[in-house]
Every structure is written in C-alpha cells, then in structure tokens.
Amino acid sequence: MAPKQRTPKVRNPDLVRGIGKYSRSQMYHKRGLWAIKAKNGGVFPRHDAKPTDTTVAVKPPKFYPADDVKKPLVNKRKPKPTKLRASVTPGTVLIILAGRFKGKRVVFLKQLPSGLLLVTGPFKINGVPLRRVNQSYIIATSTKVDVSGVNVEKYDDKYFAKEVQKKKKKGEGEFFEADKEEKNVIPVEKKDDQKAVDSALIKSIEGVPELKAYLGARFSLKAGMKPHELVF
Amino acid sequence: MPFKRYVEIGRVALVNYGKDYGRLVVIVDVIDQNRALVDAPDMVRSQMNFKRLSLTDIKIDIKRVPKKKDLLKAMEAADVKKKWENSSWGRKLIVQKKRASLNDFDRFKLMLAKIKRAGVVRQELAKLKKENAS
Numbered sequence: 001m002a003p004k005q006r007t008p009k010v011r012n013p014d015l016v017r018g019i020g021k022y023s024r025s026q027m028y029h030k031r032g033l034w035a036i037k038a039k040n041g042g043v044f045p046r047h048d049a050k051p052t053d054t055t056v057a058v059k060p061p062k063f064y065p066a067d068d069v070k071k072p073l074v075n076k077r078k079p080k081p082t083k084l085r086a087s088v089t090p091g092t093v094l095i096i097l098a099g100r101f102k103g104k105r106v107v108f109l110k111q112l113p114s115g116l117l118l119v120t121g122p123f124k125i126n127g128v129p130l131r132r133v134n135q136s137y138i139i140a141t142s143t144k145v146d147v148s149g150v151n152v153e154k155y156d157d158k159y160f161a162k163e164v165q166k167k168k169k170k171g172e173g174e175f176f177e178a179d180k181e182e183k184n185v186i187p188v189e190k191k192d193d194q195k196a197v198d199s200a201l202i203k204s205i206e207g208v209p210e211l212k213a214y215l216g217a218r219f220s221l222k223a224g225m226k227p228h229e230l231v232f
Numbered sequence: 233m234p235f236k237r238y239v240e241i242g243r244v245a246l247v248n249y250g251k252d253y254g255r256l257v258v259i260v261d262v263i264d265q266n267r268a269l270v271d272a273p274d275m276v277r278s279q280m281n282f283k284r285l286s287l288t289d290i291k292i293d294i295k296r297v298p299k300k301k302d303l304l305k306a307m308e309a310a311d312v313k314k315k316w317e318n319s320s321w322g323r324k325l326i327v328q329k330k331r332a333s334l335n336d337f338d339r340f341k342l343m344l345a346k347i348k349r350a351g352v353v354r355q356e357l358a359k360l361k362k363e364n365a366s
Contacts, residue, residue: 095336105336143337214340232336 081115087140091147094119095139095219095232101128103218107145107201114157122198125205125215130194132160141232145211149200155193237287239268242294244312245285254325256316257285258307261297269297273304290315 011030012020022030037044088094092108094117106128109118117135121128205211221227237243243259252275261269263279270285271277277300292310294303307313316322334342 093337141336143335210341210344211337213344214337217340219336229332230336231333 081111081113082135084111084117085135085140087142088117088135088138089144091145093141093143093145093215094133095141096128096133096137097139098137099133101131103220104128105141105215105217105219106133107147107205107215108140109147109150109152109197110155112155112157116157118152118155120194120197120201121215122201122205123194124198124202125212130155130190130197132157139232143211143214145201145208146204147201149204150197152197237289239282239287240291241296242292242306244288244290244292244316245270246288247280247284248286249284250280256288256312258292258294258303258312259285260294260303271300271303273307288316288321289319 012022012027015021020027028034033044088108088111090108090110094106094108096102096104096106096119104121104126106119106121106126109120109130112118112132114132115135116132117138118130119128119133120130123129202212205215239259239262241259241261245257245259247253247255247257255272255275257270257272257275257280259268260271260277263269266283267279267281268285269277270280290310290312292306292312294306298306317326
C-alpha cells in the first residue's frame, strides 16, 4: 500500500462550505498551541530574522539603457523524444517513404534520444547502412525480425554527427580551383560497426524463407493498390 | 426466366448493407411488404429491409418465428455453414477476405509464387507447342 494513498487527517471538517465544525477556541486546543506556548514559557516562540551579512555596496551602473526592454520569461521546457508508435518495436521491418532510400524495406533497431529511429538495411542485403530516419517518413509493417543477437547500445546521435570541416582560407587563386577534391571516405570503424550489427541480423533473416529477397526488394504502389485499404 | 430464390421463412440471406454487412442471416418472419424479421446464431433477432438482404440458395426448415434454440438446431441439421463455404459465392467471399488481410510480406511471397507458377505453365506450353509443331 503506497503511503500517499492514505487520506490526510482533517482537523476541522466542513459542515457546510465555509463553516467548520470546531470553533476558534476548540481549534486552538486541537492544534496544541497551548502546549507549544507552555514549552516556550507562556509566550509564542518568535523567530527573528537572522541578521544577514551586510550586502556589498552595489556600485551604480555606468550605463542605463534608453528604453525599458522586457526580459523574456524563463523557459525550463525539456523536449522529450517523439512518442514511438505501438507498431514499431525492435526488429520491425519498416518501409522508408522519402529520401535516397525511398521504398526500401529496412530493419528497425532502436529509438535514439533525439527521437529519430536507428535503422539498418542490413547493408549487404539492400544497401541501407546504419542510419537515422524520422518516424513520420516510414510505414511500419507487421513483419518482425529477431534482433536478440544485436547490440546497439553504443549508437546515439553523436555517432551520426557531421565531421567538422576545417575552414579553408579562400585566396584569389583558389577560387577557380575545383572545390570538391575531398572524397567522402567512410572511416573503417563505421564499416566495422556495420558488419558487427549486420552479421547477427543476417543470420536471423536467413532463417526465415524469402525474407532476404523481401528486404532486398523495394516497395511500390501497383495498379489497384489502395494505401488506405492495405494491411501492412 | 422464372425466379428461383424466394423470400420465405427459412431462406438464408447475406446482409449487403449496414452494420451487419457480410453476415449470413435467416429470414424468420415477414413483417410487411418491405421488411423481414431476421435472425442469426450470434445476433439479436431484428428487422431488416429486404433491400439490405441478398438471397442465397440455402433454405432451412423452420416454423415461423422459432425459438433461438430451435433455429440453431435447424441450422445445424441443414449444415448451413458447410454449404455456404462450399458454394462458389461463399468461397469467393472467403478469398476476398483473405486477400484483404494480407501482410506486405505475404503480398511479396504471393508475387513470387505467382511468378513461379507462371514460369511452370509457360514451360509446359512451350513443350506442347514444340510437340505440336513437329
């Protein structure tokens, strides 16, 4: 029994709204003010304000702004990650609806603290790497893959942050040179992470007949398919 | 072409409009020119306009307004469920329902199966054509 469930003791119940059952003198006795006074020698205990250290003399400011500017109210709101749909659980096959991988069927791994969903192809099956995707741009199917052998603890939003580009000073001659000489090389650790996540996944995928081909194929609407009537 | 399916006590009908869409019901009494009293094993007996009913070939042997117990017994005796599921109309409805409830994965597997079957058929056809041509 949780302690908060007990109704608090009411000393002076209402007979009618605004009128208590006990008079002033009865309440004086009930509250035990006579005992408090007796303990303090017939007088009600006083708590004088403690003398605070004299505040350091504030110098008058050098500058007063011309107009009174209103200060904005303090905002203590902490945004929560978006509520995950009940149909989206780890191992669910999702269909991505927009972006480079639109139509791809992909395995859901976990929801990151920013609210985005961590998702992987697996890469060998359909070319979708470990990637973040927004919940609004997916359809959740009811097909589930076994993800018990996959460890996704170490992936969070910082893992996917863009590399900070060092600012190049643009001299006059360099304006005309091709700016895009940097090839986007994916670091080896990311490739290893991908392999680590996918190896366990691919094993459980190959256990289900035709699931590998399913994940490799893209989804598209054909003639006669009505999305509002389709069961995913 | 005379009519073959008549509105009569004991005629089994399919509801084609409204809350009970798709349910098989038995006409238990005729109220007036437009309405019938209709009953089914898992339904409260109620009235329905004839326009909401599509008559089937199945008929059971009951008296006018039987007790629910007697209705159930008569339906069991005539084996309405099995007759319905074996009729072509009933089978079509079952297939429609199955198709509508297919998962995205199920639809994919269905596509693969169709392609496979078409491949086998085409092979046989090619074989027969060759035999015929020679």
